[in-house]
Amino acid sequence: MPIYRCNQCGFISEDTSAPIGSKLPCARCSAASTVYDTVFYVEKLLERYVAALREVKALQQNDPAPEAPAAQQAAPEPAPPALLDADMRNTKLLATPEQHAPLQAWFQSRQIEARFEHALVDTSGFFDDAACLIGDGYALFGELMERVCFAYRKSHSGVNLELGNLSQKDAQAINQLCRQLYSHTFFARYHYQKPEKIVRLTLQAAPAMRQFFDGGWLEWYAFIELLKQTQAHGQAFSCARGVKVVFPNEDLHELDVVCLPQGQAPVVIECKSGEFRRDIDKYLRLRKRLGIERSRFIICAADLTQEQASGLSAMYELSFVNLPMLALHLAQLARLAA
Template sequence: MAIFRCNQCGYLREVPNQHIGKKVKCPVCQKVTPIYDTLALVKKLLEKYFSMQKEFLRLQKSLPATKISDDINKRGMDIFNTTAMTEQQQYQPILDWFKNKHIQLNVDEDAVDTTGFFDEVAVKLGDNYDLLKVVSDKIKHIQKKGYTNVTLYLSNYNQPEAALINEFCQELYEYAFVAKCFINRSQNKIHLTLQTAQPIVNFFNGEWLEWFAFMKLLAFCHERQMSFAGLRSFHIQFPNNDKNELDTFFLINGVMPIFVECKSGEFRPFIDKYVKLRKRLKMDKKQFFMLVLGLSDEQMQGLTRMFDISFVNEKTFVEQVSVSIVKQVSASIK
């Protein structure tokens, strides 16, 4: 069989061999398109694909981020306990990307140092947020009131849920996120004395979501052995001295930017700010995300249609990033 493929709308169908070489109108968009010999067309497409794949690998090897990301991708490298992300060679491609737009960066290298425990606790909380929010929300609420004691009641949870809450609270104590943790098994309660150190207060006040987004994207790149550069919680300055703080920014394969703004509370007043920032950075909507904690699927879809940025929640944003990368790669080989 021969094949008809419209180069304008992508319409595809098989036709009898006697039509090879003829030009006909596409039944969908009316674009005049030739009918191809299937084997000849497949051969040309494969040649083009392998040629572009070869060029992609060549360019990938020349990227300045490759050495650091290759080091991170080595077996045995613990992304939850490394200073590799703090090296300028790691984030130099991001500096260059912004420099090309005449934008200066103020990088806080401590914000990407994973030798502490902020990253582990953030991922544990984010991966189990539906359940563990009873802990984080209570801590945040009590912190704002200026108190230091929290009591969690476990009688309304089944055994696996109570065990996970218990385990999380003990980890908080082990990593000094709380000053004390007492488990009253007879009354099925957990008593926490809060840590008043400012970094811990900031963590529960929303910074944990930034750590969660950063580590999930870092793990995504690491697991797929991708070349990447990444930064968290840094400031940019435009030529007219306008300043913005960016929560999470990755540059995939040296060319594809991914931006994630994290909101653990009210987000609506900030939508227009980030719509304008996306346009100013000249980024694709599908690569510019507002991660809103607890946002429903219906809200994500509706808000993404309404505004020129993409809305995701803690469960979907990595999947959406992967979709963007696949589409980018697919577009490059068309």
């Protein structure tokens, strides 16, 4: 049975009409809410509860309380945390107008209209988890992403992966990723033919899944990396994804990932999982119109080598990185600002 919980008002409801993985308006406040399979949703909640319970017990062991009288030593079990509470990845904090307000003010000060979709930074789903799995292992998983993306473009219903020519370790890693993505509903069906070492995947029809495989995963990966580096250096910030900016002459552009650390200029990341060279001039002009230093306007291209990225950065007034280089570049920006 499909289920959703609104991150704005906390309303919980079942809805048999919406496909799993899609978004639908909350019945109480109309905010966009992601639909999950009930069994999978409960399993994920229990995982988080068990993890929180372990952490509480570990803290109690490391910092024991003074010995109390025998009658007072028995303590009740800690209550389960609230369903997808704000402490779980600060979902409620990120997906609010208030969190976006500093970015809004920054653009307004430059006579630029910024249009935000607050739900795009909602990390209560599994898009960010899946993106990190893919991004961290992209050297191995890149072909899988290309095959799935191609299948969507050609309106194919599924993908077959032959793993027999790979090493046992690589084959196991790809099979495990496919199984994990299936468990998170990124695929409609998953089947592994062990004797032939073939993984058979049926694609999800939901538009959200098609968008994820067609480059959305890279935006999520860059967004999470940016949050990690900003939080690691204790910086207050405002962040957004998919920001539509309208200049005074009514030119419209979309910025994939934007973060505004307090007291600094924004960091903009444009994410490219395919061909991007024809867009270089567009990004040069956009960077200059925004008035951002070249080091803070980043083109993250998944298929670049380190040598290619360094060469392009030397040729153009932009910062080109691949996935392994992204975290290093962001950490350097944070250190320079500290």
